[in-house]
Each structure stands twice: as C-alpha cells, then as structure tokens.
Amino acid sequence: MSSETTETTASKAAEDFGGLRMTKQRQVVYEVLTDLSKGHPTASEVFVNAKERMPSISLATVYNCLETLTGAGAVRQVHIDREATRYCANLQPHAHFYCTDCDKVFDIGLEAGADAASVWSLPPGCRVEEMQVAIRGVCGACEKCRQGHAA
Amino acid sequence: MSSETTETTASKAAEDFGGLRMTKQRQVVYEVLTDLSKGHPTASEVFVNAKERMPSISLATVYNCLETLTGAGAVRQVHIDREATRYCANLQPHAHFYCTDCDKVFDIGLEAGADAASVWSLPPGCRVEEMQVAIRGVCGACEKCRQGHAA
DNA sequence: AAATAATTTAGAACTATTCTTAGAATAATT
DNA sequence: AATTATTCTAAGAATAGTTCTAAATTATTT
CATH class of the missing domain: 1.10.10.10 (Winged helix-like DNA-binding domain superfamily/Winged helix DNA-binding domain)
Incomplete structure (x- = not known):
C-alpha cells in the first residue's frame, strides 16, 4: 500500500x-x-x-x-x-492542440498558477460549467520538418 | 466622412x-x-x-x-x-459563451491587454493558427431567473 | 424465485455536411 | 464583339458521425 x-x-x-x-x-x-x-x-x-x-x-x-x-x-x-x-x-484543466500537419492532438497544460477563464471578460452573474479550448496549428516536430524541406 | x-x-x-x-x-x-x-x-x-x-x-x-x-x-x-x-x-479575438438554459451564444471579449494563449503552456516551436474557446454555462439573465424560482 | 429496472445489442433513422454533375455566369482572349 | 476558359451555382445524391428503437440480456429488489 x-x-x-x-x-x-x-x-x-x-x-x-x-x-x-x-x-x-x-x-x-x-x-x-x-x-x-x-x-x-x-x-x-x-x-x-x-x-x-x-x-x-x-x-x-x-x-x-x-x-x-x-x-x-x-x-x-x-x-x-x-x-x-x-x-x-x-480530468486536469487543459487545452487541446491539434496539428494540421500530422493530425495529432496534444494536451496543453495551464501555465503555473494561471486560470484559463481569467483572460476573458465574462459578464457578471454568469456561471461557467465547462470550457473547451481548441488550438489549431503546426506542432514543433512538423514545423522543424518543414524547415528541413525548405533548406 | x-x-x-x-x-x-x-x-x-x-x-x-x-x-x-x-x-x-x-x-x-x-x-x-x-x-x-x-x-x-x-x-x-x-x-x-x-x-x-x-x-x-x-x-x-x-x-x-x-x-x-x-x-x-x-x-x-x-x-x-x-x-x-x-x-x-x-473578427476580433473573442470566446463564445453558450448558455445551456436559453441556448443563446454570446461573444466574450478579452480582458484589457490580455492574450488568450498566454495562460497555456504551449510546447516550444509550435505555431498557433487559430484558437477556439467555447465556454458552457448559464448566462446572467437565466441565473437570475433561476434564483427567482427558488425563492 | 419472481418482478422490476437498467443495460446491451443490432440495425434503422437522422442530421449536418460534402460531393457530383450539369448548367449558368463571369472573365479572358482573340 | 465573339469565342474560349474558368469559376460559380443549383439540386439532389452520398457520406459520416451519432442517436434512436425495440428486443434480448443482465442485474437488482421484493
């Protein structure tokens, strides 16, 4: 135990x-x-x-x-x-990064001490139940690979 | 003009x-x-x-x-x-608040000077192309209405 | 053990979206 | 201005992911 x-x-x-x-x-x-x-x-x-x-x-x-x-x-x-x-x-609060090159999805954690909702100017009196953050782009590996091709 | x-x-x-x-x-x-x-x-x-x-x-x-x-x-x-x-x-960067009570969608702006991506610990070398932020919950109006019923 | 309730299964049905194809409109070229 | 090439629109068929339905199975309570 x-x-x-x-x-x-x-x-x-x-x-x-x-x-x-x-x-x-x-x-x-x-x-x-x-x-x-x-x-x-x-x-x-x-x-x-x-x-x-x-x-x-x-x-x-x-x-x-x-x-x-x-x-x-x-x-x-x-x-x-x-x-x-x-x-x-x-179940930890996290965002998802979707790489449009390799089609993979990565978990993205919060910066230390940060609160995901804090950057948004939410109207007073509303209650947040869930937050989905989806980031699209190109991941580090694919980005590196691209630069290789370009050279 | x-x-x-x-x-x-x-x-x-x-x-x-x-x-x-x-x-x-x-x-x-x-x-x-x-x-x-x-x-x-x-x-x-x-x-x-x-x-x-x-x-x-x-x-x-x-x-x-x-x-x-x-x-x-x-x-x-x-x-x-x-x-x-x-x-x-x-086209301004903004999030969407979806009220599960009235089914309406509200635009949520950024707090003054804030950057939406800054709270997330993105891996180095990746390139962000777009960010979708969807917040589910109950809007102020519906929340108020609920409290009325509860009384 | 019998009765009741919840869960699983298989397939039909549904919905939002994409695809296809033909024809219409627009732009480019002579 | 006429001809050709390209792009766009329309209508409906096709698709994919998901939900629904009804019957069969499994679990729970009486």
Whole structure:
C-alpha cells in the first residue's frame, strides 16, 4: 500500500464513479480510454480497441458508455472543429492542440498558477460549467520538418 | 466622412476580401452574417435569411459561400460541442459563451491587454493558427431567473 | 424465485455536411 | 464583339458521425 496516493487516482477510479454501475463494458471502455488517453481516440477508435478486449461489445454500447462516463465526470469530450468527438481521461484543466500537419492532438497544460477563464471578460452573474479550448496549428516536430524541406 | 474610422470595418469589408470574387450570393450571405452577427446563425439559419433577400439561392450555395468567406478570413466558424457550425462576422479575438438554459451564444471579449494563449503552456516551436474557446454555462439573465424560482 | 429496472445489442433513422454533375455566369482572349 | 476558359451555382445524391428503437440480456429488489 505504497503507491496509493502517489499515483494519480486514474487506476482506482475505474471502480467507482459517483455511484455509477460499473458494468463489464463500461470498465472496458474506461480502460481503453486511460490506456489510449494520449491518443485522444474517437468513439470508433475506442470501439476497435474495446473489441479486442471484449469481442461481443457493440458500437452503440461504446457510445452509451462514453456518454455515461462523460455524464459521471470520469471522462471528458474533446471537440475540435466539427470532427468526430474525441475522448480523454485527463480530468486536469487543459487545452487541446491539434496539428494540421500530422493530425495529432496534444494536451496543453495551464501555465503555473494561471486560470484559463481569467483572460476573458465574462459578464457578471454568469456561471461557467465547462470550457473547451481548441488550438489549431503546426506542432514543433512538423514545423522543424518543414524547415528541413525548405533548406 | 466622420464615422469612417470610428466604426468597425465590417460594412466596407463586404466589397473586397483578398481579391475574392464578390458574387451576388456571397454578398447576400455576408450581409446576412453581419446583420445577424449577434445571433451566431447556423448554415440553415443563414439559408433561411438569405432566401428572403434572394429567393433563388440554394443551401449548397450557402455552404459554398460560407466556406469561401471563411477561407478568405471574412468570417469565422464557431464550434460549440458538436452542434451545427455557427458563423460569426466578428473578427476580433473573442470566446463564445453558450448558455445551456436559453441556448443563446454570446461573444466574450478579452480582458484589457490580455492574450488568450498566454495562460497555456504551449510546447516550444509550435505555431498557433487559430484558437477556439467555447465556454458552457448559464448566462446572467437565466441565473437570475433561476434564483427567482427558488425563492 | 419472481418482478422490476437498467443495460446491451443490432440495425434503422437522422442530421449536418460534402460531393457530383450539369448548367449558368463571369472573365479572358482573340 | 465573339469565342474560349474558368469559376460559380443549383439540386439532389452520398457520406459520416451519432442517436434512436425495440428486443434480448443482465442485474437488482421484493
């Protein structure tokens, strides 16, 4: 009982999320999501991976599970342009950088001590529930690669 | 010639946008957008309004025009969750607040002197092309209304 | 164990958007 | 001004992601 509090709560979180009934398929979907978290998979990608672990699972169930897990706050949706919704088990406040060259999505953390909402002049009296920040551009690796071609 | 520089450039912009051929339908679509800018209309809403001004216009053309205008930088797409794309003629950097109660979208400006990207710890070497900030929550008016009911 | 409720499955249905193709309008060239 | 080339529009078909529906399965409560 050493790594209990040093690691993130991701691994134990699978068991209990606000009284959510953890069915086998929800467990599988959640595991896929934590395993592929860096990949920000779409529902279909989750489906493919879930099917390897549980061949009987259906796409509709994957959608159901993703919705349930999102509703329970175990998982976040990621929206970039109007592309297929991606899913992300990183619950820390963060933005998403989408590289138009390699099509990858990167998590972008907050600067130390910064608050994402603070730069926006929100009208008084409104209540913020969620914030989606999507940044499009070219990532460092692709940018470097481009310069190479140009030379 | 007094209001020339005091107002935004919105009105004169309709005529010439980076050598864009300003066809009658593009003009109509652009005008609808500047007129309904506060409403953040979807393509279908633009279509309905454009049809009043030009009954022969088709939905496909509205989509084409919106894409062309977006490409030319005359108009911005607004993405909120995975709802239908909305369009916005406000080119100033701003975020969008979507009220889950009244379903309205509000433009949110930057705090004086603030830079939207500054709070995010972007990896070195990457190039930012666009930033979409969507804030979901309850607007001031709806929040006030709720408190009234609770009393 | 029986009854009730929640979940899964498979496929149909839906919606926003893109694609296709033909024809119309506009611009360029002679 | 006539001809050719290019771009744009229109209408509907096609597509992709997602949601809905109904029946079957699984879990929970009585």
